[in-house]
Amino acid sequence: MKIALIGAGNVGRVLGKGLSHIDHEIIYGLRNPDDSKYDELKDYAELKSVADAAKGAEIIILATPWSQTKNAIDAMAENYRGKILIDCTNPLKDDLSGLTHGFDASGGEEVAKWAKGARVVKAFNTTGTSNMANPEFNSRKSMMLIASNDKEARLFVKSLSDDLGFDSYEFGNLSLARYMEPFAYVWISLAFQHGLGTEFTFTINNKKELISK
Ligand SMILES: NC(=O)c1ccc[n+]([C@@H]2O[C@H](COP(=O)([O-])OP(=O)(O)OC[C@H]3O[C@@H](n4cnc5c(N)ncnc54)[C@H](OP(=O)(O)O)[C@@H]3O)[C@@H](O)[C@H]2O)c1
Numbered sequence: 001m002k003i004a005l006i007g008a009g010n011v012g013r014v015l016g017k018g019l020s021h022i023d024h025e026i027i028y029g030l031r032n033p034d035d036s037k038y039d040e041l042k043d044y045a046e047l048k049s050v051a052d053a054a055k056g057a058e059i060i061i062l063a064t065p066w067s068q069t070k071n072a073i074d075a076m077a078e079n080y081r082g083k084i085l086i087d088c089t090n091p092l093k094d095d096l097s098g099l100t101h102g103f104d105a106s107g108g109e110e111v112a113k114w115a116k117g118a119r120v121v122k123a124f125n126t127t128g129t130s131n132m133a134n135p136e137f138n139s140r141k142s143m144m145l146i147a148s149n150d151k152e153a154r155l156f157v158k159s160l161s162d163d164l165g166f167d168s169y170e171f172g173n174l175s176l177a178r179y180m181e182p183f184a185y186v187w188i189s190l191a192f193q194h195g196l197g198t199e200f201t202f203t204i205n206n207k208k209e210l211i212s213k
Helices: 010-021 036-043 050-056 066-075 107-114 129-133 151-164 174-193
Strands: 002-006 025-030 045-049 059-062 084-087 119-122 143-147 167-172
Touching: 002 010, 002 050, 010 025, 010 129, 010 151, 025 036, 025 050, 036 045, 045 050, 050 066, 059 066, 066 107, 084 107, 084 151, 107 119, 107 174, 119 151, 119 174, 143 151, 143 174, 151 167, 167 174
Parallel strands: 002 025, 002 059, 025 045, 059 084, 084 119, 143 167
Antiparallel strands: 119 143
């Protein structure tokens, strides 16, 4: 499928490369596609403006800093309408001291308000990019939670996540992003404030008792 990644930072690069390896066509949506810092991406992707990338894609992945996420959505010029829009962002405060939303709101729900008509799915926000590059850790697969009000979109992203190598779960409706985003903050806090570094992941044990897949 044609997948647009809006943002080519840590997350955009690792997911774009991973998805290209499983035969998806990658288009990066960039504020400045001619910037030479993006040249290396041309090996496996097309580089376009944000609006053109969204227009040419069947699926869109948002991988922008929270403070720029609304701008990036506006720059898509509604080319997300009717399409699955995967929100990987976390509404982090600028100083990383916490989240700007929760527990009665979430970044994911805000994205759905901003991108009216998109089939918003919250996913790929609860672990670091080292695990996105290689979801298998000590012979266990990293778990990935997937939330959306659109069941078909949720199932599609679950299979995409499985294909990338995650142990993926349909978590439920988009309002569950209210818990996924703080959960992401637990990962961030362990990695950077508690000195664990980025080489660890969350896995689910006894999963049949916890969640039906
Ligand atoms: N890093 C992680 O391990 C991780 C894990 C899970 C979730 N997340 C979340 O994923 C999001 C991205 O994180 P990241 O680490 O990849 O950030 P990053 O490395 O700072 O990359 C952000 C990218 O977004 C682009 N960008 C910024 N403003 C934009 C706009 N208005 N329109 C289009 N593109 C724009 C930047 O490109 P230019 O500045 O060159 O235009 C850059 O390529 C964040 O919300 C983060 O919380 C991160």
